[in-house]
Amino acid sequence: MKNLRPLGTLLLALIFTTSVFAQQSKKRELLSFEAFEAKLNAAGKNAQILDARLPEEYVQNHLEGAVSFSIADKTDFEKQSAKLSKEKPVFIYSIGNGRSGVLAADLRAAGFKDVTEIPGGLSKWIGLGRPVISTTGKGLSRDEYTASLKSDKLVLVDFGSRYCPGCKRLDPTIDSIKTEQAANVKVIKIEAYENKSLVKELGVVGLPTLILYKNNEVVWQKKGGASKAEIEKALKGQTL
The missing domain is CATH 3.40.30.10 (Glutaredoxin)
Structure with missing residues (x-):
């Protein structure tokens, strides 16, 4: 029976690790673009829209109502996130879902209850013809x-x-x-x-x-x- 105890402990650890991984994976799942738009529209004035790219990228193109939220370090993150409400929905984007994914994880760990990324990021938003505030012009015809x-x-x-x-x-x-x-x-x-x-x-x-x-x-x-x-x-x- 003594030999079974380490095995039982190992199995419990494996189950716990698998459960944690499954929860993290579930949190990382992205909405469809249509579902994201519906959620953003439903949030209305309560929507907190964060641009996770560099400030110079934000100046070029950004969603209406978005704020620049490029985080350099932990102190900066704590200072900027303190300006947000943990009770209101947060919507995040970057070029794709790289930097937005990192920021989303950090906000969830900090206690934000409702954090959503734009699926496909700003590149998909623009590619589908959704509006942005821009300083770059239309470019090539x-x-x-x-x-x-x-x-x-x-x-x-x-x-x-x-x-x-x-x-x-x-x-x-x-x-x-x-x-x-x-x-x-x-x-x-x-x-x-x-x-x-x-x-x-x-x-x-x-x-x-x-x-x-x-x-x-x-x-x-x-x-x-x-x-x-x-x-x-x-x-x-x-x-x-």
């Missing part, structure tokens, strides 16, 4: 964009942001392809948040997004990170 695609080569368009971690990780790969395949591929980089109308028209709802054109027609598209091998495979498939 659809006609100007279409004109830039005219080429005898394949055209690889990279929609990203200089503030997007995933975009930064992809940059060296895109630069490498631009150099190595200059004879076959024309590479165009688009700063998404400076071209909001274009992003909306093309339905770009995540960053980075790669779109490959051949004779002005889309032949391949990928949202999120892509390896060099994956991109090269897509390019090779159009040059055979």
Whole structure:
């Protein structure tokens, strides 16, 4: 019987750990975009909207009613969160759901009862044509964009942001392809948040997004990170 005690203790620990992990995973689950919008609208003036990006990103584009909430350290977090009500709903966004997820977890740990992230972040919000307060202008028109695609080569368009971690990780790969395949591929980089109308028209709802054109027609598209091998495979498939 004594030999069973350590096993029983181990099983209890495993059950507890699994339970905690399940609760954390459940908290991290994101609403559908439609459900998020409905919840935000229902909250009305009680909505506390937080922009988890850098202040300079906030200045460029932000949701109406949002406040800049870029937290540098624990002291800063405690100071800023003290200005909020733990009883009112909190809505958070970043470019995707990276920084917003970290802030959401911190707020829940601090006792905030109702914390919700924008599913897909600001990139999806803008890509779906939802309004923002902006200082960047509309950027390229659809006609100007279409004109830039005219080429005898394949055209690889990279929609990203200089503030997007995933975009930064992809940059060296895109630069490498631009150099190595200059004879076959024309590479165009688009700063998404400076071209909001274009992003909306093309339905770009995540960053980075790669779109490959051949004779002005889309032949391949990928949202999120892509390896060099994956991109090269897509390019090779159009040059055979």
